[in-house]
Every structure is written in C-alpha cells, then in structure tokens.
Amino acid sequence: MDSPRTILGIDPGTNLLGFGIIRVTGRRAEYVDMGVLDLRKEKDSYAKLKSIFDCISEVCKTYAPDEMALESPFYGKNAQVILKLGRAQGAAMMAGLNYGIKVYEYAPRKAKEAIVGNGAASKEQVEMMLEKTLGVKLEAKYLDASDALAIAMCHFYQTTNPLSSEGGRSSWESFVKDNPDRIK
Numbered sequence: 728m729d730s731p732r733t734i735l736g737i738d739p740g741t742n743l744l745g746f747g748i749i750r751v752t753g754r755r756a757e758y759v760d761m762g763v764l765d766l767r768k769e770k771d772s773y774a775k776l777k778s779i780f781d782c783i784s785e786v787c788k789t790y791a792p793d794e795m796a797l798e799s800p801f802y803g804k805n806a807q808v809i810l811k812l813g814r815a816q817g818a819a820m821m822a823g824l825n826y827g828i829k830v831y832e833y834a835p836r837k838a839k840e841a842i843v844g845n846g847a848a849s850k851e852q853v854e855m856m857l858e859k860t861l862g863v864k865l866e867a868k869y870l871d872a873s874d875a876l877a878i879a880m881c882h883f884y885q886t887t888n889p890l891s892s893e894g895g896r897s898s899w900e901s902f903v904k905d906n907p908d909r910i911k
C-alpha cells in the first residue's frame with residue numbers, strides 16, 4: 728500500500744487565487760480543505776505577490792503538502808494578463824519550494840478533461856463532478872478553489888495512471904513491475 732500523501736492544488740490569479748488540498752492513500756483521494764485568497768482590494772501589484780507568497784506559505788505550513796500542482800497560465804488576447812498570472816504562479820511556486828515541495832504544472836484544459844472528460848467544461852461542471860468524486864458539497868462562490876481542487880485531482884490521476892509518463896511510469900511493463908500483487 729502506498730504511503731499517504733497530500734497534494735496542494737493552486738489556481739493562480741492576481742485578483743482571486745484558489746487553493747485546494749486533497750489527501751491521497753493508494754488509489755483513493757479525500758477532500759481536506761480549500762479556499763480563496765481575494766486580492767481585489769489590493770491595488771499594489773507587488774503587495775499582491777507578497778500576499779500570495781504569505782498565504783501559500785501558511786497553507787504549506789498548516790497542511791505540509793508533499794506535492795503542489797499549479798494551473799499553468801494560458802495565452803489569451805492580452806499579453807499583460809499572462810505576465811501577471813505568471814508572477815502569481817511564481818509567488819505560489821516559491822512558497823512551496825521554500826518548504827521543499829515538488830511542483831508540477833497542468834494546463835487548464837488538461838485538468839477539466841481529467842475531471843469531466845471535456846477540456847472545454849464549465850467551472851460549474853467541474854465543481855459538480857468534484858462533489859460526486861470526493862463526496863463533498865462545495866459552495867458555488869468558491870469556483871476558483873474548486874478549480875484548484877481539480878488541478879490537485881488531475882495531478883493525482885496523472886501520478887496513479889500506469890501509462891502516464893508524468894507519474895514516473897511510462898508503460899504497462901513498469902506498472903506490472905511496480906504492482907506484482909495486482910497481476911493474476
């Protein structure tokens with residue numbers, strides 16, 4: 728049986744940053760916590776980055792995650808947006824790295840596909856599927872936090888998929904070697 732591990736998922740943003748935490752034992756994930764850091768009242772962009780760093784540092788201190796999964800910024804119409812998101816992601820990343828946490832990145836479409844089966848799914852569809860999968864009721868006002876939970880779950884799925892190279896396994900041969908008790 729695999730030892731338990733804690734995964735921190737982060738949906739970075741300079742106005743709203745979501746975080747979600749799951750605990751994984753073997754092939755089972757359970758909900759731990761989630762939240763949103765609301766930065767809309769802060770006007771100084773550097774103060775926002777410090778707030779992100781401080782918040783994620785506190786989350787790391789409180790929950791001691793083993794791994795951090797971040798939503799990677801995606802290019803839109805405005806290049807400034809991706810730069811701001813990259814800074815927010817970097818502040819969160821550095822907080823995790825400060826605690827010795829391994830960091831992974833996933834595209835938003837990959838997380839939606841992992842949770843719902845459709846990379847173009849809405850935030851509400853992702854939240855509904857997370858509720859069913861984790862057996863919890865999530866509040867709609869925390870859509871950024873449920874996106875972060877989706878990133879954490881995506882990472883969990885990637886690291887437990889026998890064919891995923893992201894999980895350290897690259898083939899069925901590796902899976903059979905790593906799991907002789909599961910082969911009949």
